[in-house]
Amino acid sequence: MVEIRSNTADYLEILGGESLKGTVEISGAKNSALPDMAATILTDETVVLENVPDLLDVFTMRSLLNHIGMEVDELRKGVFQFRLRDINSLEAPYELVSKMRASILVLGAVLTRFRYAKVALPGGCSIGTRPVDLHLEALKKMGARIKVEHGYIYAEAPGGLEGAEINFPKITVTGTENIMMAAVLAKGRTVINNAAREPEVVDLADMLKKMGADIEGEGTERIVINGVEKLSGTVHRIIPDRIEAGTFAILSALFDGNITIKNYPVEYLEYVHRVFERIGIKIIQIGENHIAVKREGRLKPVFVETKEYPYFPTDLQAQLMTLLTVVDGNSKITENIFENRFMHVPELQRLGAKIKIDGRTAYIKGVRRLTGAEVRATDLRASAAMVIAGLIAEGKTVIYDIYHLDRGYENIDQKLRMLGARITRESL
Numbered sequence: 001m002v003e004i005r006s007n008t009a010d011y012l013e014i015l016g017g018e019s020l021k022g023t024v025e026i027s028g029a030k031n032s033a034l035p036d037m038a039a040t041i042l043t044d045e046t047v048v049l050e051n052v053p054d055l056l057d058v059f060t061m062r063s064l065l066n067h068i069g070m071e072v073d074e075l076r077k078g079v080f081q082f083r084l085r086d087i088n089s090l091e092a093p094y095e096l097v098s099k100m101r102a103s104i105l106v107l108g109a110v111l112t113r114f115r116y117a118k119v120a121l122p123g124g125c126s127i128g129t130r131p132v133d134l135h136l137e138a139l140k141k142m143g144a145r146i147k148v149e150h151g152y153i154y155a156e157a158p159g160g161l162e163g164a165e166i167n168f169p170k171i172t173v174t175g176t177e178n179i180m181m182a183a184v185l186a187k188g189r190t191v192i193n194n195a196a197r198e199p200e201v202v203d204l205a206d207m208l209k210k211m212g213a214d215i216e217g218e219g220t221e222r223i224v225i226n227g228v229e230k231l232s233g234t235v236h237r238i239i240p241d242r243i244e245a246g247t248f249a250i251l252s253a254l255f256d257g258n259i260t261i262k263n264y265p266v267e268y269l270e271y272v273h274r275v276f277e278r279i280g281i282k283i284i285q286i287g288e289n290h291i292a293v294k295r296e297g298r299l300k301p302v303f304v305e306t307k308e309y310p311y312f313p314t315d316l317q318a319q320l321m322t323l324l325t326v327v328d329g330n331s332k333i334t335e336n337i338f339e340n341r342f343m344h345v346p347e348l349q350r351l352g353a354k355i356k357i358d359g360r361t362a363y364i365k366g367v368r369r370l371t372g373a374e375v376r377a378t379d380l381r382a383s384a385a386m387v388i389a390g391l392i393a394e395g396k397t398v399i400y401d402i403y404h405l406d407r408g409y410e411n412i413d414q415k416l417r418m419l420g421a422r423i424t425r426e427s428l
């Protein structure tokens with residue numbers, strides 16, 4: 001893994017309007033790598049993860065695991081070996097948790113295996129308040145004693161966690177993953193109702209089952225877990241990143257389908273493809289997990305709302321909005337998952353986009369073209385939206401604060417340069 005190469009002073013310069021073409025390969029999914037890495041805490045045996053993307057968030061999770069006492073070795077590019085023999089600390093400190101909300105994923109695993117955990121409260125971020133109350137309520141139902149004090153969650157279960165019936169009032173992805181990890185070593189049976197159905201939840205269940213966990217129903221809204229005494233080591237391959245894949249599919253649609261995409265998880269993007277078809281974008285399979293994107297006539301405006309899997313992902317909302325800014329007619333996007341996920345709108349407006357926001361809905365009136373400007377990457381997917389916008393805009397676009405981008409897109413500037421983009425990384 002590259003020593004952390006992203007720095008808050010880094011920015012991207014893009015000269016837009018170049019025609020992109022070629023083939024790009026999708027990396028392992030950030031949102032699978034992070035829970036799968038946390039799951040290595042659940043055993044004292046060796047776990048090997050393959051197809052691990054080289055991302056800032058993965059680096060942060062690795063630092064967090066190291067802090068706990070995990071030995072982590074990179075066997076070869078993207079292949080990591082994990083072994084937790086001696087505990088160093090049962091604490092996830094603020095310094096690391098503040099860099100990445102997904103650090104909360106270590107709570108369930110540390111608590112169930114070591115009966116105590118202290119994790120800094122992740123707090124809000126630019127896309128919303130993002131509380132973790134549902135994680136904590138569920139762990140309390142499993143017998144944990146929890147207090148939140150001085151910015152830390154203190155959780156203990158001296159006699160071990162016990163299986164329980166968890167009814168999530170709202171679907172939560174990392175909440176489902178946290179409770180699944182807590183339940184695999186708890187006493188008795190845990191039922192998670194209204195569980196998240198995301199492919200990343202299924203991937204985590206697959207990994208845990210290979211380690212000896214007893215789990216049924218992953219991928220449905222009811223997951224049943226029977227606790228076991230002990231889990232063993234395993235070798236597991238991280239699934240491809242459906243959000244990176246969707247991001248490149250949108251880019252390809254904007255470049256007349258001249259970009260083909262390998263390692264593309266068609267099965268995870270069925271609903272997204274239905275939305276694409278309404279716009280006039282068709283995904284064509286040209287090989288196993290290798291696709292091309294075809295535009296069918298003039299692109300058409302749409303109304304889309306974000307919703308939990310299997311529906312349209314909030315993590316592709318900003319990128320789709322960029323596409324719609326140059327689609328003739330009036331489009332509308334409603335963001336149902338996060339209350340503040342339109343931070344990219346003022347930035348897109350700087351590039352000439354015509355967008356109005358009313359509550360959770362953005363009204364987009366297509367313009368002929370965007371024009372380059374200086375913008376800020378306000379969060380991870382907003383950054384991807386800015387990159388797409390910069391590539392189609394006339395002239396030069398400068399994107400500041402791209403450390404957000406490095407949290408979730410492996411080598412994105414390199415991948416784009418290989419497609420012919422004029423994009424350079426500079427530092428202030």
Ligand SMILES: CC(=O)N[C@H]1[C@@H](OP(=O)(O)OP(=O)(O)OC[C@H]2O[C@@H](n3ccc(=O)[nH]c3=O)[C@H](O)[C@@H]2O)O[C@H](CO)[C@@H](O)[C@@H]1O
Binds near residue numbers: 128132173200338339
């Ligand atoms: C590391 C990871 O996998 N991140 C993904 C995960 O985030 P994450 O798991 O944090 O998102 P959740 O599914 O938990 O959030 C969904 C909604 O529930 C709310 N909520 C959640 C937990 C809680 O205890 N209380 C509460 O009110 C959130 O504020 C949000 O409004 O799913 C999101 C929704 O698909 C994605 O955008 C993120 O990329």
Ligand SMILES: C=C(OP(=O)(O)O)C(=O)O
Binds near residue numbers: 101102315381
């Ligand atoms: C919001 C995201 O990630 P996280 O939950 O890790 O902040 C994302 O991947 O778009």
